[in-house]
Amino acid sequence: MRAWRVKSPGPVEDSPIELVVEPQPTPGTGELLLAVEACGVCRTDLHVTEGDLPVHRPGVVPGHEIVGRVVEIATGTTTDFQVGELVGVPWLRQTCGTCVYCRRGSENLCLSSLYTGWDHDGGYADFVVAPADYALALPTGYTPTELAPLLCAGIIGYRALKRAELPSGGRLGLYGFGGSAHLVAQVALHRGATLHVMTRDEKARDLALELGASSAQDTYDSPPEALDAAIVFAPVGDIVPTALEALDRGGTLSLAGIHMSDTPPLDYQRHLFHEKQIHSVEANTRSDAREFLRFADQHRLHIETTEYPLTEAHTALRDLKAGHFAGAAVLRPKPD
Ligand SMILES: [Zn+2]
Numbered sequence: 001m002r003a004w005r006v007k008s009p010g011p012v013e014d015s016p017i018e019l020v021v022e023p024q025p026t027p028g029t030g031e032l033l034l035a036v037e038a039c040g041v042c043r044t045d046l047h048v049t050e051g052d053l054p055v056h057r058p059g060v061v062p063g064h065e066i067v068g069r070v071v072e073i074a075t076g077t078t079t080d081f082q083v084g085e086l087v088g089v090p091w092l093r094q095t096c097g098t099c100v101y102c103r104r105g106s107e108n109l110c111l112s113s114l115y116t117g118w119d120h121d122g123g124y125a126d127f128v129v130a131p132a133d134y135a136l137a138l139p140t141g142y143t144p145t146e147l148a149p150l151l152c153a154g155i156i157g158y159r160a161l162k163r164a165e166l167p168s169g170g171r172l173g174l175y176g177f178g179g180s181a182h183l184v185a186q187v188a189l190h191r192g193a194t195l196h197v198m199t200r201d202e203k204a205r206d207l208a209l210e211l212g213a214s215s216a217q218d219t220y221d222s223p224p225e226a227l228d229a230a231i232v233f234a235p236v237g238d239i240v241p242t243a244l245e246a247l248d249r250g251g252t253l254s255l256a257g258i259h260m261s262d263t264p265p266l267d268y269q270r271h272l273f274h275e276k277q278i279h280s281v282e283a284n285t286r287s288d289a290r291e292f293l294r295f296a297d298q299h300r301l302h303i304e305t306t307e308y309p310l311t312e313a314h315t316a317l318r319d320l321k322a323g324h325f326a327g328a329a330v331l332r333p334k335p336d
């Protein structure tokens with residue numbers, strides 16, 4: 001099979017990943033072997049390939065928004081999934097189930113959690129193995145390409161929205177409007193939020209307005225009204241004080257990224273007083289994932305994607321870095 005492996009992490013312009021041909025993996029007990037139909041290209045893949053995140057598995061295959069067809073269920077595996085079924089494999093690959101965080105329902109904070117496309121090989125390949133207990137049933141009515149970005153951009157964006165504690169009918173600001181934000185926006189709008197989008201990307205501003213945002217402006221511009229909640233998707237710490245300043249009294253800022261550049265010093269009176277809160281977001285629990293995928297099953301989401309053949313993973317990562325497309329990039333091993 002074909003697989004992209006991270007040779008040595010560095011700027012995507014210097015081609016840190018390499019396409020290799022190797023035997024397809026064998027599933028161990030508890031695992032599924034999947035033929036990859038689509039794999040989303042997430043900003044975290046950029047952090048893994050460029051070395052913003054420490055190396056967990058040398059030569060790892062990136063990719064954790066995997067839509068794959070079950071081709072084999074390892075002997076001795078108990079699962080409801082069937083051979084031939086289309087399933088989703090997300091970022092959260094495995095948790096211990098016994099640490100204090102797992103026991104209290106915060107498995108996203110597990111002390112020994114493992115991640116797809118970081119600790120284990122991911123979906124920039126023709127085949128992948130994944131633990132059945134962490135694979136996800138997928139909503140109906142979408143193509144594999146549309147389903148892929150739901151598996152991280154959608155799920156973790158959904159958790160970021162929960163962490164933003166947006167009151168019902170509240171005013172929400174989104175900083176950055178890519179794969180994750182455009183899905184979160186639709187959940188918030190379905191729930192009656194008023195939405196303001198701040199992004200430097202003109203195409204993304206157009207998409208935001210098309211989807212129902214009340215306003216769209218440049219990243220550091222003030223929204224037209226104070227915000228009850230805001231989410232920063234861009235991995236740029238400089239945005240944090242701007243977003244805090246845009247919050248109304250008692251507002252909450254949620255930081256959706258796994259990695260962010262340093263935040264500048266905050267001014268207590270301007271940025272934090274009046275009970276403003278900052279919440280970071282770490283991955284997601286399986287129940288976040290199921291809740292969001294249920295929402296996607298019950299509400300038709302508009303999912304903006306740009307397809308690349310598997311062989312163009314480099315181009316997809318470079319385009320993501322440069323902001324060359326609106327929505328989400330998706331790799332297809334066998335384009336239609
Ligand atoms: Zn744990």
Ligand SMILES: [Zn+2]
Pocket residue numbers: 042043044045064091152153
């Ligand atoms: Zn991701």
